[in-house]
Amino acid sequence: MSHPAPSGLAARLWQWRYILLRRVSQFIILLLFFGTVHWGWEVAKDVPLLSGNLSGSKFIGLIPMADPFAALQIFLAGHVLQTEAILGAAIVLGFYILVGGRVFCAWACPVNPVTDLAGWLRTRFDIRPTFILPRNTRYFVLVLTLILSVLTGVAAFEWVSPVGMMHREIIFGLGFGAAVLLAIFLFDLFILKHGWCGHLCPLGAFWSVVGKVNPTxxxxxxxxxxxxxxxxxxxxxxxxxxxxxxxxxxxxxxxxxxxxxxxxxxxxxxxxxxxxxxxxxxxxxxxxxxxxxxxxxxxxx
Amino acid sequence: MSADRRDFLVRLMQGATLASTGGLGWAYLLRQEARAQPFALRPPGALPGDDFNAACIKCGQCVVACPFDTLKLEPAGGNLPIGMPFFEPRQIPCYLCPTIPCMKACPTGALSPKLKDINDSRMGLAVIDTENCLSWKGLRCEICHRECPIKGKAITLETHPRQISKHAMFIPVVHSNACTGCGICVRACPTTEPAIRILPHALIQGKIGDHYRLGWTREDSITQEFDASGAAPTISAPTNAPSGPVKGKATDYLNEGL
Known part of the structure; x- marks a missing residue:
């Protein structure tokens, strides 16, 4: 019954094994994209290692990948995607159907370390919530994303996505996205615990829906x-x-x-x-x- | 009405109101972002205006594929739509790779594969500030003409003789039927601020309309029966009967009754 207190570095690392693995996974994904743009990482001449970002990418010039949620929004905005993007979206969707939809959130999304830090600080300093929001708000945001994509003719979430902003700006150059990230961090820290990832993010909601069928x-x-x-x-x-x-x-x-x-x-x-x-x-x-x-x-x- | 049902309806209205007000703010933001797009110079083969906005997934693979680092992705909060690929010709112009690697890298078709020849791309159109162009001031410059990758077609030189003791003026003239908007001329222009610029077509190109007929470009006689419906004018044989709408050559019509 008693909780075995971790003693020594090894035990502590073992206790944190999944958090460490997740940070490594998130970091490596960013690093591969970053290195391909800034250090010209290639597997052969003119064959970039991992070109693009989380919205759409190509691995070793061969395997296309695309964010299926972004692809869905683009389709609803009125553009019929090229085969490469459809194939890429299918590959990514297939992968996350296999391992669990929100594995993206915990293991790939660049915003996750930011909100995790806010959540950890919040627990540590015992900050009480400002207000309560139902956890299923995100599904309404998800539906709103799809409706707005049809109405405005642009991929509604992709145009405001802090996930996209952060990933793009780390890889392709800084901008106002850093301020948006800070806003999310402060929102999660002072306003609502796990506010962004757990209540609002429509991408997380999309992967939650996908994650219902996790068979592995x-x-x-x-x-x-x-x-x-x-x-x-x-x-x-x-x-x-x-x-x-x-x-x-x-x-x-x-x-x-x-x-x-x-x-x-x-x-x-x-x-x-x-x-x-x-x-x-x-x-x-x-x-x-x-x-x-x-x-x-x-x-x- | 039962309390349950009333409660349900009130909650439904509350939810709908939240969603619609939130959606309105969100849609406004999207509109503001999309509004910036007429000023962007986009990679070769980019779909026109709103179609590009709808299609681009903002992945930056065109940026990675560009061998000259011409293309950049607009960060959030910039002057152009968020995450859009664009280029600034004064910094680095498009060097018109014959293989069009940026277009080939595009997974969505926002950079259309219909573009087969890079010289058919229309990223924008060069315009000359005639007040600040050195050639227009009477100096021998013509750098834009010499640097133009499609020189003789996209930019030609017009010579204007002047009085004795001054050499003729060599004036660069841009032709929209050949200019790709690559911006190599903008990069090369020696003035402090470039006197030649690339602008998206919609911002500078006029349209004369179908009702103007340039007589000296036509082989047939200028005045024919005018068809207000806009159908192509046909030449009909002059008729002598003046009844009904007047038909025939203007000379006949004017000389009638003489």
Whole structure:
């Protein structure tokens, strides 16, 4: 029951393994784009390593990638995309359908470290919320994005996206986007906890919808060992996905809003929350439950 | 009306109001951003105006593909639409790569693959400030003409003889049917501020209208039956019967009754 306090650097790093991995992943993605523009990284002559940015890119001059949400907005704005962009959007969409939609948010999005920092500071200094906003506001913003794209004839979110601004301006040169980022940071820090990523961002909402069908990687929930201590919900940026009653029924964190960030797994004192390959989760939980009922009957005997 | 239903309707209205006011502000922002686009010089093959705004995904692959670092992406809060590729010819003009790598890099078709020959691109049109052009002042400059990659077509020289003891004026003239808007002339112009500029066509080009007929460019007789519906005029044989609308040659009509 007692939480094993991490001692020593190695234990501490191990405790933070997913956060570190996520930062490395976010940094490497930015670095590949940045290096290709500024240091001319190429795999062969005139074949750039990773050209473009998160909206649209080409890897080793071969694999096109495009933000499916941006592609959808452009289509609604009245432009029929070229094959390359459609293929790119399909590749990215396919990837995130496999690993979980909001894996983008936790592992690729450049805004995530900013809002994570705000969230961490907020917990640390115990800043109370100014007001409460329903978490599903983001789905309304998502629908509004699509409607406005039709009405205005431009990709409505892409033209104001702080995600796009940050990524573009780090790679292609600074501008007013830095101020927008600061605004988001302050909003998350002083106004609303996890305000941008958890309440407003329509891109996150889009990936939440995609994430409903994640067939591979999920956090497994073992109800036989869980003591309902609530450590997981304290660190989770989307604590509504850790509704333990529903998790007991399903046996894993099923919500599309879970970004597979892995914060909950190292803090769980009972290891009730662990990443697992989804098709194996059911079998594992059945076995765990079986062994519990066996030990209970043995005790009774 | 039951309390539940009333509550539902009120909540619906609250949500709709929030969404529409928020949407209005958002749409205003988008309109303001899009409004800046007439001033942008875009990469070769860019779709016209609003079509480009709709199609560009702001990925910057054209910027990466440009071997001369001509293209830049507009950051947020700039004078041009956010995330748009553009170039400033006085800094670095477009050097008209025959392979058009920027267009080939575009994944969405915002830089249209219909552009096959770089010389057919129309990024803008060169205009000369005749008050500050050295050639127009009577100096031998003509640098824009010599630097022009399509010289003799996009920029030609007109000679204007002057009085004895002054050499003739050699005046550069831009022709829109050949000028690509690459801006190499702008880069080369030796005046402190360039006396030749590239501007988007819509900002400078007029249109004379179909009702003007330049007689000296036509082989047929100037005055024919005028068809107000705008259909192409046809030459008809002069008729002697003056009944109905007057037809025939102007001379016949004017001499009638003499």
């Amino acid at each position: 990687l999920r956090v497994r929930f073992d109800k036989t060992t869980c003591t309902h201590c609530g450590e997981c919900a304290k660190v989770c940026p989307e604590p509504q996905v850790l509704n333990l009653k529903l998790l007991e029924e399903k046996g894993f964190v099923f919500s599309g809003e879970c970004s597979n960030c892995g914060r909950c797994t190292p803090v769980c004192p009972e290891n009730s929350l662990v990443f697992d390959f989804k098709p194996l989760i059911r079998a594992h939980n059945a076995q765990a439950q079986g062994s519990v009922s066996v030990s209970e009957t043995q005790r009774r005997v």
